[in-house]
Amino acid sequence: xxxxxxxxxxxxTEGAIVQINCTYQTSGFNGLFWYQQHAGEAPTxxxxxxLDGLEEKGRFSSFLSRSKGYxxxxxKELQMKDSASYLCAVLDSNYQLIWxxxxxxxxxx
Amino acid sequence: TAGITQAPTxxxxxxxxxxTLRCTQDMRHNAMYWYRQDLGLGLRLIHYSNTAxxxxxxxxxxxxxxxxxxxxxxxxxxxxxxxxxTSVYFCAxxxxxxxxYNEQFFGPGTRLTVL
Numbered sequence: 001x002x003x004x005x006x007x008x009x010x011x012x013t014e015g016a017i018v019q020i021n022c023t024y025q026t027s028g029f030n031g032l033f034w035y036q037q038h039a040g041e042a043p044t045x046x047x048x049x050x051l052d053g054l055e056e057k058g059r060f061s062s063f064l065s066r067s068k069g070y071x072x073x074x075x076k077e078l079q080m081k082d083s084a085s086y087l088c089a090v091l092d093s094n095y096q097l098i099w100x101x102x103x104x105x106x107x108x109x
Numbered sequence: 110t111a112g113i114t115q116a117p118t119x120x121x122x123x124x125x126x127x128x129t130l131r132c133t134q135d136m137r138h139n140a141m142y143w144y145r146q147d148l149g150l151g152l153r154l155i156h157y158s159n160t161a162x163x164x165x166x167x168x169x170x171x172x173x174x175x176x177x178x179x180x181x182x183x184x185x186x187x188x189x190x191x192x193x194x195t196s197v198y199f200c201a202x203x204x205x206x207x208x209x210y211n212e213q214f215f216g217p218g219t220r221l222t223v224l
Contacts, residue, residue: 031211098151101151
């Protein structure tokens with residue numbers, strides 16, 4: 001079966017750096033997405049990786065290793081507004097997104 | 110402002126009743142999707158549509174039906190609601206389903222409670 005694993009919850013301190021990991025086992029691979037979802041709101045797109053390596057976008061970076069079935073989202077200079085759930089999703093061979101359950105990130109002052 | 114709208118925002122529904130959740134996008138996207146989101150689970154795909162006039166079943170289609178009469182609208186119907194359909198429902202769209210870069214844009218969601 002298809003599976004996306006990510007930690008349920010993480011806590012970090014304002015101004016610090018946090019890394020959220022995601023491992024996947026899917027039927028085929030056409031890219032990996034990270035979305036941010038604030039409580040009670042819709043998911044919004046953060047990043048996309050299809051080739052191995054690091055993609056940087058401001059305070060957020062996303063890394064992919066296809067051979068290991070592994071990705072991480074790195075958040076730097078954490079701000080209180082970064083408190084949210086972070087969803088990892090993989091586009092499978094049928095071009096359908098398979099979603100992880102999300103990692104709830106709690107930022108403490 | 111361009112985007113996706115959903116209606117209603119929330120609804121309490123008696124078991125056995127029918128209901129249609131509405132979804133409209135103005136981005137001229139070809140592909141549209143319906144997901145449900147339950148606590149502790151990832152978003153699960155109910156139905157999708159590659160383009161107007163076509164629909165397909167996702168991971169959890171039972172008890173739901175959809176139609177795609179035009180590009181903009183993608184309603185989701187529950188013919189006879191059951192309590193296990195209590196969930197938050199998100200509609201989403203993307204430029205194309207058959208594309209690796211398939212950023213999906215989400216509507217604000219409908220919170221449905223079936224009693």
